[in-house]
Amino acid sequence: MSGSGVTLVIYMLALVAIGVWASRKATASEEDFLLGGRGLGPVVAGLAYAASTSSAWVLLGFTGFVANEGVSALWMMPGILAGYAVVWLWLGPWLNRVSREKGQLTALDVIADDAAGARRRIIKLVAAAMIIFCFSFYIAAQFQGAGSALGEVFGITRTQAVVAGAVIILAYTFLGGFWAVSLTDTLQGLSIAVIALVLPIAALADAGGLAGVVKGLAAMDDRITAPFGTHAGWSAAGFVLGLTATGFGALGQPHLLTWVMAVRDRKARLQGAAVAxxxxxxxxxxxxxxxxxxxxxxxxxAQVSEMIVFSVAQEVLPGILPALVYAAILSAIMSTVDSQLLVASAAASHDLGLARAVPGREVLITRAIIVILCIGAVLLTLYLPATIFGRVLFAWTALGAAFGPTLVARASGRHPASEVIIIAMIAGFGLAVLFNQVLPSGPGAWKERVLPWLAGLAIVFAFSRKRENAAK
Structure with a gap:
């Protein structure tokens, strides 16, 4: 085995070891397994949140997008960071307080707050179906990236690489639940940050420094250096809106909101926001x-591949350092997949009540569902491959439009009825799917990014009443 292979194996074994250790803290209760006992500190919560938002979507997808679109693609960055800030600093105080006071364990518990009986079950059924649908394809895209990384190092087939990556992710998620996910995501977030600091410096130097990059870009066609690409006038405004509005999705991602729900107190939340x-x-x-x-x-x-980080690492880094880059890419993938496996399994076990069918065995049922979801995602990866960037962007948009408007309304002190919540979820999710399939799609497609959100917001605000004791 090469030095790169040894490095990668040691890294993955360390992740499994963390899962084994964390399993001792994960079996006390369903709250421990799903929210880590609500005791996360700022560094763990902030790094885990940030790493889970980004995944291979940043290291592979976003990098390829910027390389092909040029300077105009950078409009996405302020939108993403604004989404971080709104979640942690505006939505976060209300979400953490309410979920703690009412013992809510998942984002769907918060969405279905005050609903009872059959209406509550319908809300959770519809929402859980959306989560499982989107996450299955999202996770499949991530496994595809994991397969690429493992294949580069070990020279194994795509099928072998995908299965190997899935087994590692399954192992520590299965063992340790949310606490293991939190710790491994923290480690992965740190490794990604190191790579994001070292590799760009090496790549910039290899390209001849800043002057060399500027000269090289100037030789390209105008769209690469133009701030709005090929767009002008209202088209440029729509393009910028479509890119920056990507940040809206953060307010409705159930696997991200759990980090805010699990942070231990206000001070930790504010510090976690700074870290993220x-x-x-x-x-x-x-x-x-x-x-x-x-x-x-x-x-x-020339069209640049989503896998350019691999080639850059091989070209500009010496020794086993490229293996560390592969480890960082696997980290990005794992940090998203483990969170999504946990949230999707929670949607089936906790929100749909499957775990309650076997009293006293709730954690076992949750783990069994994780295994089933992981197997399903592997099959999708192998038989329905797709680009990482496009699929992740679709799932991000659809889930954000489905759940974000209701959470924004509740945090604003509105009290939507159960029927209104159901209609808003279906409208937001349905329009996101429709626009993705019917209208021109892609990162700058403002209609796909904005209109599903506006539809959901209009429904929940128009047909809800203001709470008399709304939180300020």
Whole structure:
């Protein structure tokens, strides 16, 4: 086995070891398994949140997007970071307090708050179906990225690489639940940050420094260096809106909101916000530098692969350092997949009540569902492959439009009826799917990014009443 292979194996064994250790803390109760006992500190919560938002979508998808679109793609960055800030600083105080006071364990508990009986079950059934649908395809796309990383190092087949990556992710999620996910995501977030600091510097130097990159980009067609790409006038405004509005999705991602629900207190939440925002700014900026450095050295008009980080690492880093980059990419993938497996399994076990069918065995049922979801995602990866960037962006948009409007309304002191919540979820999710399939899609498609959100917001605000004791 090569030095790169040894490095990667040691890294993955360390993740499994963390899962084994964390399993001792995960079996006390369903709250421990799903929310880590609500005792996360700022560094763990902030890094885990940030790493879970980004996944291979940043290291692979976003990097490839910037390399192909040029400077205009950078409009996505302020939107993403604004989404971080709104979740932690505006939605976060209400979400953490309410979920703690009412013993709510998942984002769906919060969405269905005050609903009872059959209406509550319908809300959770519809929402859980949306989560499982989106996460299954989202996780499949991530496994595809994991397979690429493992295949690069070990020279194994795509099927072998995908299965190997899935087994590692399954192992520590299955063992330790939310606490293991939190710790491994923290480790992964740190490794991604290091790569985002070191690799861009090496790539920039290899391209001839800042002057070399500027010269190389100037030789490209105008769309690469134009701030709005090929767009002008109202088209440019729509393009910018479509990119920045990507940040809206953060308010409705159930696997991200759990980090805010699990943070231990106000001080930890504020510090966690600073950690998440700092990490996001560093990683997105670093990936943009890599992308533009590669574009500057590419042939004019050439299409750049989503896998450029692999090639850059091989070309500019010595020794086993490329293996550390592969480990960081696997970290990005794992940090998202483990959170999503846990949330999707919670949707089936806790929100749909499957765990209550076997009293006293709730954690066992949750783990069994994780195994089933993981197997399903592997099959989707192998038989229905798709690009990482496009599929993740669709799932992000659809879930954000489904759940975000109701959470915003509740945090604003509104009291939507059960029927209104159901209609708003279906409208937001349905329009996101419809626009993705019917209208021109992609990162700058403002209708797909904005209109589903506006529809959901209009429904919940128009047909809800203001709470008399709304939280300020």
């Amino acid at each position: 925002l700092g990490w996001g700014a560093l990683v997105y900026a670093g990936m943009a530098v890599i992308a533009l450095s590669v574009r500057a050295g590419a042939a004019p008009g």
